[in-house]
Amino acid sequence: xxxxVTLVDATxxxxxxxxxxxxxxxxxxxxxxxxxxxxxxxxxxxxxxxxFVGDVTDPLSQIEDLPRAVFSxxxxxxWFVLDRADASVFVYQSSYEEALERGIIDPVxxxxxxxxxxxxxxxxxxxxxxxxxxxxxxxxPDDQIAIYTxxxxxxxxxxxxxxxxxxxxxxxxxxxxKERGADIHSIxxxxxxxxxxxxxxxxxxxxxxxxxxxxxxLIDAExxxxxxxxxxxxxxxxxxxxxxxxxxxDNLIYADPTPDAIVDAINGLDGTAISDREVExxxxxxxxxxEISQQYYQLFGRxxxxxxxx
Numbered sequence: 001x002x003x004x005v006t007l008v009d010a011t012x013x014x015x016x017x018x019x020x021x022x023x024x025x026x027x028x029x030x031x032x033x034x035x036x037x038x039x040x041x042x043x044x045x046x047x048x049x050x051x052f053v054g055d056v057t058d059p060l061s062q063i064e065d066l067p068r069a070v071f072s073x074x075x076x077x078x079w080f081v082l083d084r085a086d087a088s089v090f091v092y093q094s095s096y097e098e099a100l101e102r103g104i105i106d107p108v109x110x111x112x113x114x115x116x117x118x119x120x121x122x123x124x125x126x127x128x129x130x131x132x133x134x135x136x137x138x139x140x141p142d143d144q145i146a147i148y149t150x151x152x153x154x155x156x157x158x159x160x161x162x163x164x165x166x167x168x169x170x171x172x173x174x175x176x177x178k179e180r181g182a183d184i185h186s187i188x189x190x191x192x193x194x195x196x197x198x199x200x201x202x203x204x205x206x207x208x209x210x211x212x213x214x215x216x217x218l219i220d221a222e223x224x225x226x227x228x229x230x231x232x233x234x235x236x237x238x239x240x241x242x243x244x245x246x247x248x249x250d251n252l253i254y255a256d257p258t259p260d261a262i263v264d265a266i267n268g269l270d271g272t273a274i275s276d277r278e279v280e281x282x283x284x285x286x287x288x289x290x291e292i293s294q295q296y297y298q299l300f301g302r303x304x305x306x307x308x309x310x
Contacts, residue, residue, distance in 0.1 A: 001297050010036040019044060028304050031055050032081070035063065035074070042081040051303040054085035057112075059095045059222075087299055092222045093246075110295055112223045113287035119232035122206035130207030134174075137195055145172045146238075146266070147212040149205055150226050151180040152196075157218040162187035163259035165194045168266060173216075176200060176208060209233040214266065218257040222246050228287075238265060 006025065010018040015036060022030060022044045030048070032041025033055040045052035060075055082088045082104055089108045090096035099107040134141050152158060152175065159182070165173040173194045175184055188194035200208075206229075209215070215230030215237035230237040231249050239247075241254045255265035 001293065003297065003300065008037075010040045015040055022048065029053060029300055032085075034058055034078070038078065038081055039074075042085065051086040053299065053303070054082045054088040056082070056089065056095050056099075057091045059092050086303055089296075089299070094222060108295070108299065110292050111287055112225045112228060113289045113292045114225075114228040114232045115289055116232045119206045119209060119229050120234065122210045122233075126204055126207035127210050128207075130204055130211060133197065133200075133204075134208075134211060137197055139172050139174065139195060141211040143172050144170060144214075145174055145212040146214040146216055147174045147176065147208060147235075148216040148226075149208070149229070150177045150224075152177055152182040152184040153180050154182045155220070156182070157257040158182050158184060159187055160257050160259050161216055161218070161262060162191065162194055164262035164266070165191050167259070167263045169193060171214075171266065174208070174212070176205070205229065206233065209235060214238060214269075218255070218262075236269065238262065 006021065006027070008014070008018040008021050010032075018037075018040060022041075027050060029051045030041045030045045031053040032038035032045075034057060038054055038056070042052055042054070044050075060071075060078065063074065064071060066074070079102060082099065083102070087106070087108065088099060088104055089110050090099055091110065091112055093109065093111075096107055096109040131141050134145075139145070146161075148156075148158065148161065150156070158175065161173060165171065171193060173188075173191075175188065175194075175196045176199065178199045184196045188196045209230065210233065212233075212235060215226065215233075215235040217224055217227045217230060217237050217239050219227075220240060220242060227237060227239065227243075227247070227249075231251055234251070236251050236253055237249075238253050238255055240257055243252065244254065253265055253269070255261045
């Protein structure tokens with residue numbers, strides 16, 4: 001849409017280079033994404049006298065495991081920033097509603113979305129590349145594959161999935177993503193049907209899903225991006241019962257996040273190969289990134305009305 005966007009990592013020591021980029025670059029708007037991008041971006045916007053957008057893609061509950069004093073300090077500062085931001089965007093409905101309750105002026109709700117066609121009809125080269133990667137890792141793409149994509153985090157019940165794999169020898173369990181706390185190597189260790197492949201370029205994810213038969217999304221979160229990607233790809237997807245309050249997609253299979261419940265849910269899939277199941281999701285049921293980007297574009301236009309909207 002003609003907007004130049006520079007993405008910078010503001011975590012850890014990268015905060016210094018992020019600040020340098022903001023100071024030396026000729027930017028019209030600073031967008032601070034939670035958590036460190038928000039915390040650092042706001043004071044930079046004040047110093048540089050630039051409009052600031054607070055971008056809340058994850059709720060504060062994601063950091064509740066921090067020491068209570070630290071969490072309380074960050075919570076107060078985060079709402080302090082959002083109360084003073086020129087605009088604020090919330091992915092989660094719960095965060096959006098809390099913003100309304102706190103009197104945040106005109107918060108915007110923009111949920112996660114998906115590039116539907118990319119996942120519903122992956123590029124042939126991507127399918128071929130991921131086929132080769134699976135085979136190189138000892139996985140036959142024609143076998144029944146249950147896949148998890150995303151960060152390897154303890155609270156996402158990856159250990160329970162690993163234990164379930166022990167009772168499902170006819171299935172291959174594939175984990176793709178970055179290590180973020182969960183000991184994924186121990187989870188797959190000693191299991192011939194459990195594989196951690198590491199992380200790959202995002203462009204390859206639709207290919208991996210095209211070879212899979214079941215998505216794993218046992219996450220207690222309102223807006224898991226992988227759920228929408230699995231759905232666009234037409235994958236039956238294992239989710240926790242709590243997801244009923246947010247989604248009614250016809251591809252969802254509900255199971256408590258325990259090894260036995262996971263095993264029962266997978267064994268109960270019609271008694272036939274899951275790939276024989278017809279899962280159709282209308283593209284209109286899923287928000288598109290184009291729709292989301294158009295709303296960001298309109299938001300930026302309101303913050304910089306002096307700029308030519310063309």
